[in-house]
Amino acid sequence: MSNSITGKRKRPGDILLYGVIGLFTAAVFAMTVYFVVYIFSKGLRGLSLAFLTTAPNPIIGTLGILPSIINTAYIILLTLVFAVPIGVGGAVYINEYAKSRKLIRVIEFTTETLSGIPSIIFGVFGNVFFCVFLNLKVSLLSGALTLTIMVLPTIIRTAQEALKAVPVSYREGAAGLGASKWTMIRTILLPNASGGIITAVVLSVGRIVGESAALLLVAGGSAMYLPRGSFFQQIQSSGSTLAVELYRYAYSRGENEVGFAIAALLLIIVIGLNLAVKLIGKRINRGAK
Amino acid sequence: MQNSIARAGKSKAPLEKIMNVLFLVCGLAAVVSVVLISLYMVLSGAPAIAKIGPLQFLAGQIWNPEAKEFGILPLILSSVTATGLAVVVAVPAALCVAVFLTQIAGKRLASALLFLVELLAGIPSVVYGLLGAILIVPLVFQAQTALGLPMSGSLLSASIVLVIMILPTIISVSVSSIHAVPRQYNDVSLALGSSKMQSIVRAVIPAAKSGIVSGIVLGVGRAIGETMAVMMVAGNAPIMPEFLKPARLLTVGISMEWAYSSGIHREALFGIGLVLFAFIMVINVLLSTILKKGGARK
Numbered sequence: 001m002s003n004s005i006t007g008k009r010k011r012p013g014d015i016l017l018y019g020v021i022g023l024f025t026a027a028v029f030a031m032t033v034y035f036v037v038y039i040f041s042k043g044l045r046g047l048s049l050a051f052l053t054t055a056p057n058p059i060i061g062t063l064g065i066l067p068s069i070i071n072t073a074y075i076i077l078l079t080l081v082f083a084v085p086i087g088v089g090g091a092v093y094i095n096e097y098a099k100s101r102k103l104i105r106v107i108e109f110t111t112e113t114l115s116g117i118p119s120i121i122f123g124v125f126g127n128v129f130f131c132v133f134l135n136l137k138v139s140l141l142s143g144a145l146t147l148t149i150m151v152l153p154t155i156i157r158t159a160q161e162a163l164k165a166v167p168v169s170y171r172e173g174a175a176g177l178g179a180s181k182w183t184m185i186r187t188i189l190l191p192n193a194s195g196g197i198i199t200a201v202v203l204s205v206g207r208i209v210g211e212s213a214a215l216l217l218v219a220g221g222s223a224m225y226l227p228r229g230s231f232f233q234q235i236q237s238s239g240s241t242l243a244v245e246l247y248r249y250a251y252s253r254g255e256n257e258v259g260f261a262i263a264a265l266l267l268i269i270v271i272g273l274n275l276a277v278k279l280i281g282k283r284i285n286r287g288a289k
Numbered sequence: 290m291q292n293s294i295a296r297a298g299k300s301k302a303p304l305e306k307i308m309n310v311l312f313l314v315c316g317l318a319a320v321v322s323v324v325l326i327s328l329y330m331v332l333s334g335a336p337a338i339a340k341i342g343p344l345q346f347l348a349g350q351i352w353n354p355e356a357k358e359f360g361i362l363p364l365i366l367s368s369v370t371a372t373g374l375a376v377v378v379a380v381p382a383a384l385c386v387a388v389f390l391t392q393i394a395g396k397r398l399a400s401a402l403l404f405l406v407e408l409l410a411g412i413p414s415v416v417y418g419l420l421g422a423i424l425i426v427p428l429v430f431q432a433q434t435a436l437g438l439p440m441s442g443s444l445l446s447a448s449i450v451l452v453i454m455i456l457p458t459i460i461s462v463s464v465s466s467i468h469a470v471p472r473q474y475n476d477v478s479l480a481l482g483s484s485k486m487q488s489i490v491r492a493v494i495p496a497a498k499s500g501i502v503s504g505i506v507l508g509v510g511r512a513i514g515e516t517m518a519v520m521m522v523a524g525n526a527p528i529m530p531e532f533l534k535p536a537r538l539l540t541v542g543i544s545m546e547w548a549y550s551s552g553i554h555r556e557a558l559f560g561i562g563l564v565l566f567a568f569i570m571v572i573n574v575l576l577s578t579i580l581k582k583g584g585a586r587k
Contacts (some may be wrong), residue, residue: 010484011484014486014487018393018486020385021385021389021393022389024381024382024385025385027382028456028460031453032408033404033405033419035412038420038424039416039420049306049570087315087318088315088316089311089312089314092312093313094314094316096312097309097313098316099314107316107317110319110320110322110323112573112577113323113570113577114319114322114323116507116570116573117514117566117577118510118511118516119514120516120544121326121514121562122326122545123543124558124559128329128559129325137580148547149322149353152318152319153319156319165534180304180305181308181309182305182308203465209413210411210412210414211413212413212415213516213517213540213544215543216547217547220548237461243413245413246415246419247418247517247521250418250419250422250521251520251521252325256419260419263415263416263419266413267412270412270413270558271408273411274404274407274408274411275475278404281473282520285390
């Protein structure tokens with residue numbers, strides 16, 4: 001029997017399947033590597049210091065993306081200021097406070113729903129609600145508020161995982177020493193879950209940096225000039241982030257070289273963030289052992 | 290001493306109550322957001338659909354804002370076709386990769402490759418749009434010239450870009466659901482004399498089925514909601530879907546004309562938003578039913 005345990009001969013069907021699996025896998029990863037190499041080979045050239053540190057100057061005809069880098073930084077900062085407390089707070093509520101199973105299920109279902117809504121819908125909603133109804137106009141602030149809702153599921157879920165990983169005995173120990181619930185959360189839970197919370201922040205930054213469709217509708221604008229006013233004046237005016245700027249250069253104006261330069265920068269950021277998540281994960285695991 | 294434990298507890302009580310309420314508010318943020326989004330999508334989209342007429346809007350074949358004609362059937366069908374083709378191609382490929390990563394590759398190789406999968410998932414959609422416009426659209430040009438069609442962005446290009454974009458979603462969900470299959474399934478199957486591949490196909494994958502299906506549904510959601518990458522390669526003419534001709538998808542229908550729309554035109558875009566939102570909600574409910582069923586069986 002060819003099918004016996006002792007006979008090592010493989011069934012023809014198995015060999016075929018191994019072949020198919022190997023082929024598809026090789027194709028997918030070859031493609032991924034090709035994309036990365038292609039973007040860097042086309043884009044790294046354009047990433048000069050002047051390109052990164054100046055505003056576009058139509059008079060002498062030089063290009064620069066510093067304004068959109070600043071816009072991106074502002075939006076990241078604002079979004080995190082809103083989203084991290086709300087998201088972590090939500091996770092603490094689900095994990096430590098909520099007693100009704102029904103409520104927990106509703107919160108978890110809506111969180112799940114939120115993560116499935118495409119960014120263009122967030123864009124339409126953000127435009128109607130933040131820009132028009134709350135009269136915040138098409139601005140970086142509207143963009144950050146819209147993004148806050150978009151990254152909420154990531155933060156809640158990641159923070160929840162981290163809180164779940166804190167041993168129950170820590171909570172009991174704190175309670176046994178007479179700590180109130182808030183004291184226990186502040187001094188025991190959050191510090192122990194900090195690795196997970198940082199992971200949540202890094203993942204959110206990735207989402208914010210890559211976002212374009214929603215921001216086109218709620219933060220829009222261009223990035224021609226360096227900020228002239230204070231931070232608070234700046235966030236009330238419109239402006240495009242790096243990803244939106246890539247779209248404007250490559251699609252609206254057909255300047256693919258600039259597009260690839262920005263793409264290379266975005267890719268460097270994404271790779272950096274992914275490495276950071278991995279490193280943090282490793283540290284958390286080591287801590288647990 | 291008045292500093293008794295009971296008094297300390299009392300003095301802290303107001304703070305405790307405040308924090309309790311604050312955490313509740315944070316916990317409800319997601320619920321409030323979903324309610325608000327649903328409310329605003331309906332409030333802004335429904336009047337437009339009523340004004341244009343539901344039938345003319347959903348089944349109309351002509352989209353021409355200047356002539357006040359707002360039929361989105363071509364957009365709906367283009368979205369469905371592009372997503373359908375993308376899923377049909379991406380699912381087998383993703384499943385093969387997931388099997389390779391979990392069953393065949395060693396630990397080191399698997400974790401290195403998983404990093405690449407995560408990278409693929411993290412690349413912004415505008416970057417995919419740019420890659421698609423430079424690498425994929427010209428390939429389709431060749432097919433178009435061969436058939437005597439004008440060279441343009443096309444539904445096929447959009448589908449190909451979508452395949453690449455939903456691969457990481459389906460791969461990573463499948464990988465974690467295959468990981469969740471108890472080892473005994475595989476061991477028992479091997480002990481009964483099946484080969485490794487037979488065990489994978491007959492024992493491991495069926496056990497991971499509900500997870501894999503939820504990965505596919507997530508992929509469908511991601512594909513139907515994708516905007517920027519598709520806009521950059523699809524050519525964006527609102528005509529009935531044909532693979533080698535330009536196509537405008539629902540998402541692109543909103544983003545393309547947003548900046549210069551007003552009045553009934555802008556309202557019609559809200560209407561498209563509502564239709565897209567309805568698609569997504571159906572997918573979400575489908576997903577949670579699948580997950581519930583999978584959970585119930587265990």
